[in-house]
Amino acid sequence: MALRARALYDFVSENPGEISVVENEMLTLYSEDVVDGWLEGTNSRGESGLFPASYVEILSSEEGFSLQGNGTAGNVYSPRTGSDHVCQVRGDTSSESTPQSHGYPTSQGSDDDWDDDWDDNPTTTTATTSHDPRVHQHKHQPSRANSVSSRGSAGHQARSSATVGKNLNRFSTFVKSGGEAFVLGEASGLVRDCDQICVVMSQFGPEWQENPHPFTCTIDDPTKQTKFKGMKSYMSYGLLPSHTQNPVNRRYKHFDWLYARLVERFPVISVPHLPEKQATGRFEEDFICKRRKGLIWWMNHMTSHPVLSRCDVFQHFLTCSSSDEKTWKQGKRKAEKDHLVGANFFLTIVPPTAPLDLQEVESKVDGFKTFTKKMDENIVQVNVTIGEFSRKQMTGFKKEYQKVGQAFRLLGQAFELDQQAYSVDLNQAMAFTGATYETIGDYFAEQPRQDLEPVSDLLAIYQGHLANFPDIIHVQKGALTKAKESQKDKDMQATHDIHERCNIISCATLAEIQHFHRTRVRDFKAQMQHYLLQQISFFQRITAKLEEALHMYDQA
Amino acid sequence: MALRARALYDFVSENPGEISVVENEMLTLYSEDVVDGWLEGTNSRGESGLFPASYVEILSSEEGFSLQGNGTAGNVYSPRTGSDHVCQVRGDTSSESTPQSHGYPTSQGSDDDWDDDWDDNPTTTTATTSHDPRVHQHKHQPSRANSVSSRGSAGHQARSSATVGKNLNRFSTFVKSGGEAFVLGEASGLVRDCDQICVVMSQFGPEWQENPHPFTCTIDDPTKQTKFKGMKSYMSYGLLPSHTQNPVNRRYKHFDWLYARLVERFPVISVPHLPEKQATGRFEEDFICKRRKGLIWWMNHMTSHPVLSRCDVFQHFLTCSSSDEKTWKQGKRKAEKDHLVGANFFLTIVPPTAPLDLQEVESKVDGFKTFTKKMDENIVQVNVTIGEFSRKQMTGFKKEYQKVGQAFRLLGQAFELDQQAYSVDLNQAMAFTGATYETIGDYFAEQPRQDLEPVSDLLAIYQGHLANFPDIIHVQKGALTKAKESQKDKDMQATHDIHERCNIISCATLAEIQHFHRTRVRDFKAQMQHYLLQQISFFQRITAKLEEALHMYDQA
Secondary structure (H helix, E strand, O other): OOOEEEEOOOEOOOOOOEOOEOOOOEEEEOOOOOEOOEEEEEOOOOOEEEEEHHHEEEEOOOOOOOOOOOOOOOOOOOOOOOOOOOOOOOOOOOOOOOOOOOOOOOOOOOOOOOOOOOOOOOOOHHHOOOOOHHHHHHOOOHHHHHHHHHHHHHHHHHHHOOOOOOOOOOOOHHHHOOHHHHHOOOOOOOOOHHHOEEEEEEOOEEEEOOOOOOOOEEEOOOEEEEEOOOOEEEEEEEEEEOOOOOOEEEEHHHHHHHHHHHHHHOOOOOOOOOOOOOOOOOOOHHHHHHHHHHHHHHHHHHHOOOOHHHOHHHHHHHHOOOOOHHHHHHHHHHHHOOOOOHHHHHHHEEOOOOOOOHHHHHHHHHHHHHHHHHHHHHHHHHHHHHHHHHHHHHHHHHHHHHHHHHHHHHHHHHHHOOOOHHHHHHHHHHHHHHHHHHHHHHHHHHHHHHOHHHHHHHHHHHHHHHHHHHHHHHHHHHHHHHHHHHOOOOOHHHHHHHHHHHHHHHHHHHHHHHHHHHHHHHHHHHHHHHHHHHHHHHHHHHHHHHHHHHHOOOOO | OOOEEEEOOOEOOOOOOEOOEOOOOEEEEOOOOOEOOEEEEEOOOOOEEEEEHHHEEEEOOOOOOOOEOOOOOOOOOOOOOOOHHHOOOOOOOOOOOOOOOOOOOOOOOOOOOOOOOOOOOOOHHHHOEOOOHHHHHHOOOHHHHHHHHHHHHHHHOHHHOOOOOOOOOOOOHHHHOOHHHHHOOOOOOOOOHHHOEEEEEEOOEEEEOOOOOOOOEEEOOOEEEEEOOOOEEEEEEEEEEOOOOOOEEEEHHHHHHHHHHHHHHOOOOOOOOOOOOOOOOOOOHHHHHHHHHHHHHHHHHHHOOOOHHHOHHHHHHHHOOOOOHHHHHHHHHHHHOOOOOHHHHHHHEEOOOOOOOHHHHHHHHHHHHHHHHHHHHHHHHHHHHHHHHHHHHHHHHHHHHHHHHHHHHHHHHHHHOOOOHHHHHHHHHHHHHHHHHHHHHHHHHHHHHHOHHHHHHHHHHHHHHHHHHHHHHHHHHHHHHHHHHHOOOOOHHHHHHHHHHHHHHHHHHHHHHHHHHHHHHHHHHHHHHHHHHHHHHHHHHHHHHHHHHHHHOOOO
16 A cells, blocks of 8 residues: 555645645655655645655555544644654654753752653553644745745755864764754754744844743742652642633643753753752742742743743643643653754744844854853852842841840930939830831841842843853854855855855844843843832831831930 | 228128128128138127128238229129138138049140140239129028028037047048048038029929029130140130130140049039040041040030039130130139138038938939949940941941942943943943942941941940949948938937038939939930931931932833
């Protein structure tokens, strides 16, 4: 029996060698082998050629029709398709191998009793496919056709370039991230419309296209949960995404798992670091509070990132019902098998029409490198200062004000030995003043939690970003080097392709840099305002307390 | 030629043995010897007997009339008379001997180039007498007649008491202050109306009769003066008493001289201590400022004391023109020859009609002793705390706030490397916030001068008072012991007299204690209010600065 496939969506051929297919058209395949995301076969009109593997579903020998997948509802903005097994992409190794975190701290299961309650019992749902009709509606966006075509040709010409060699250092971030593979045209895979990530040109340079449906997500105080009849306990965070209004519960290990997926998926996007783990005292109030605040910052950076906020795995994390274990596992497995990770991530990027001036890009990236270095250094110093200042307020300042309070009390106590009528009011006022200064001491001790700690939390998430950028910059630098090397290539097409791919990486890098700056300005403005407002309120409370004390002397 | 005297004022005899005299009446004296303040002679009506020595002036053999003295103007409230040589009082030894400072720190001429420009060239003005007509007007106040009579009798019966012996310890304050001599009836001298110090009974117990003409005196910033063609320089303080509105200039040595006179003059009055001397760096700004503030406090305590404010020597100090050297020296010599010092001081006290319950007095004085001990101890601790707190604010707090300011600046500086249009306002706001915290640091450093230093100055003057009181209490205790001893005396009159004199000392002591408490309540109330107002203003200034900084983010 001939190997057959059914077209899932319309595909219009744009290059020689491709054939067009129409939704539901039955195709005969030459082979099941997917080469750089393409299958070869014949359509119902007798035309033979290449068509995207992800646009069709291969029918098993027994099947006369495809199984309609049981796509889960609730994911509106980043639709998922169950196309795992139709998208077998040659060269996409990382989706099957151990996730590469290329230097990012991922720590799946190290402390957070990463039990296997949702890792075991593989279901057979992976054999079925589900598809989201929205993919169909979007597929003929003009930009998409370009990107698919350029990628196709890139794939075909990868090995034609002789001048631009491979990096010998297989541990280089450029290599590990897939940046090199992509630049050299070795990445290839089918990108659905919904997977496309557009970079647009703004007055400030390339920027990620904004999320048209922005949302936020709150994180509640975690609650302690137990399982195995109370033998094991863990903290569960209540999440409420604004776009679904469906609360879900997630454990830290879920965040951790998500983080690992994102890092693997997006080589030139700065995935916000999760708050630090702490092996002992996991349930101590302070730690829980600190982690929650860290997660809130993390979530804030996730939801405000135009790319991260929309990606499938994050949406799965946010929207999959906590009680629907089956759907959860399905989404989990799908994410872990995602083929658009590493090098293939770059395939998803749709750059602005006009290519960037690579010299200008280099200068901008160098400038940003200097910026991050300086910001990182200064944050270290600021953190030391803030930490020291917090400590001083909580100990030294508090003590000093309390000692002054005790001094006034002492004077008042001596005065109380004189119980003349005209002395009594003064004595009381003195005692009150003493108590006032003791209270002011407490105010000082409590204040850092209100103002310096949030600043410190902010700095922590930015330290994470700053730690991410050297690798991101390294990928862009690597691409730029390849582009420069390719100048010598006699093969003009190869040089052109490498430049084009370098442009894609540069666009993505600059868009990420721009996003970083925008977020930074937003966050630091808000945080400084918050800090100053807290400080003002603090000093006003002190003033009010002192006025109260002063008032006591009116009768004295 | 018979020894003659002229009556300066009317005197009405009230006891057997006394004779009345009328102003300007010529008297024949039996002898020039003054016994316990009394002279013996015959009046123009042929009556023979005793009359107060200070009410007459002895005429030299050559004189047919007294020389009218050149009394200085301007001393309204505490009139001076030039009666030095007509008031030779038996047993009044201290007025001629070296001034006894009984433990008070007097340091006449030790550091303050106590040159003799107004000590040399003794003029002959001491031979002349001057009298103030107001003395005349006041002399028949009812209380005075009592006191003179009782003192007269006390003087006469001094040696009739056998039971109550003298203290063997001649260094005891009780002895040195003249308290013992007074209680034993050995003090005797003539007290003019204007020298009388009335103790009245208030709801709170014995109190000094208020100064009916209260006044204040400002002290200007000292100016540097030179003499000997610039060879010597000294600081001169401009004083402006409110009751004369005549500015006078005084040097520290003048204050010091005055202080010594007052200590000698008033055994149971707590003469405020002068601010500390400083041998080196006399002209350093800080020291000058500190001494001036100390002198202001001192002056404030002087003018608000009902007895000290009215006494001759203080009035002389306040009112004698700085340029009228002759009058100054006259007043100076007179003060140094004052016979109403030490034991005789007690002669000037007019107690309330009803004698005090000595047991109650003892309990009150004991209570006060406990009070002063506690207050003294606590002030020491408060001073340590305040000093430490000042130091902390001037160094640690300032440094902390400046470091925070620098931290914000640092962040701002890193941000400045990103000169995107949307970043510039934030960068400026950050820099401004940094500057704001540096300013707040300065505020902290400057603040103690505004609020803690005045408290410290106040505590210093009270430490002086608290150092005075043990001696004062010792005098009263001594008197009480004598009164107790006298119970065994068979001589009822002697016992009665000792009790009466102990009552006088007790009244004076309690009046001084009461005055201390009233002043203390007044001063500490005012100072605490000042402190709190300064603190409120301080925190308000910080708040305003922070609001300014916050406002910078409106455009960011």
